[in-house]
Amino acid sequence: MAHPSQLGLQDAASPVMEELLHFHDHAMMILFLISIFVLYIIAAMVSTKLTNKFILDSQEIEVVWTVLPAVILILIAMPSLRILYLMDEINDPHLTIKALGHQWYWSYEYTDYEDLAFDAYMIPTQDLNPGQFRLLETDHRVVVPVDSPIRMLISAEDVLHSWAVPALAVKMDAVPGRLNQTALVISRPGIYYGQCSEICGANHSFMPIVVEAVPLQYFESWSSMILQDI
Template identity: 40%
Template sequence: MTTYSRMQFLDGANITSSGMIIFHDFAFSILMFILTFVIFMSFISLSTYKHMRLFKEYSFNMLEMIWTLFPALVLLALGVPSFLMMYFLEGELKGDLTVKAVGHQWFWSYEGNDLVSFDFDSYMKLDDSLSMGDNRVLEVDNSLVLPMMTKIRMIITSTDVLHSWALPSMCLKMDAIPGRLNTMNIISLYPGSFYGQCSEICGINHSFMPIHVEFVGWKDYIKNLTSM
């Protein structure tokens, strides 16, 4: 990975995250256009005094109409996709599978009860137990294995303090609050390994409770479930 590719978003692994990346680029291009236009116009009006006088002596109904309608259209173009994205992200909270992620000081544990009931803790791998090619402070001893192309309902909660379960490549982040069950949907369009970190400062080892989710095909998912 080069330096510049690290400045971009992670590749979107589901429809929402791909949509959000496209929306970011769209909003950014509008922003750049406005910035260039404003700088350009301010230079023109500063350098030519004649134009300024024209504005003072005549009224330009058409021009006023344009500079009222144009910003409104820009806001509409930004607002409509933004709201659509938000409602799409919320979605219908009914998954095919349900997994519960529980935050602890300082590790995550996962529970499920769909095909086989499971309950395991997921601790960060320490530096001396890392093998070649592992990601430091991101690798865990027991990662969460989920089937791809399946709507999974994630229930996020905590047993002690506030934590936050985040998966940047899916554009997902949900607070883990003691006594509350926060719910969101996860779908991965392709198999792969996705990493996240606790995103709510939760104590001394806040940086050392990573999240690792592996999306696999159903065959491997069942194989993994039965071996647990």
């Protein structure tokens, strides 16, 4: 969960998000070094140390500023491609959940259970309990087990939506008539908040997402209770 005056991304709650945080730090360090180098060159040229004809016409300098950017791009592209393919892998999921975007709420279906499905609406401000977050709480949470591969099937009924939970490194477009899929593994119990990340209409900012990760035995108890209520 983000907090006021926070610097950086949210704390990682999944292995993929941890990889993304490492890649973010890796790319930022490269950008920092490039910025320092460019500032040094500018300062040196202002002081006329690099403005003589020998340096400006040097073939060695031209080779360096051609090869060096290519090396930098490789240093950024290799870990980026690794994480990209890691995010697309879905191997033997333990649970499949279908999220369907509506104007303006989400409906969920646990496809491994016959009748486990519900709609998730945002809780109005006047109905919030103490400690709950305005514009982020829903009347039903997506309860999932920790340390289990989960496949998310995401689509929409009317217009474009986007199912996004930053702490889990999940952001997938919900497109009418198309079924997109993504995978997630939550590494620690907790409550993780997200929102629709596509401008889908007047109430775009009022369709939040709440994912609650619990140990497996609690998830089984929750699913049994929900099925009994249905």
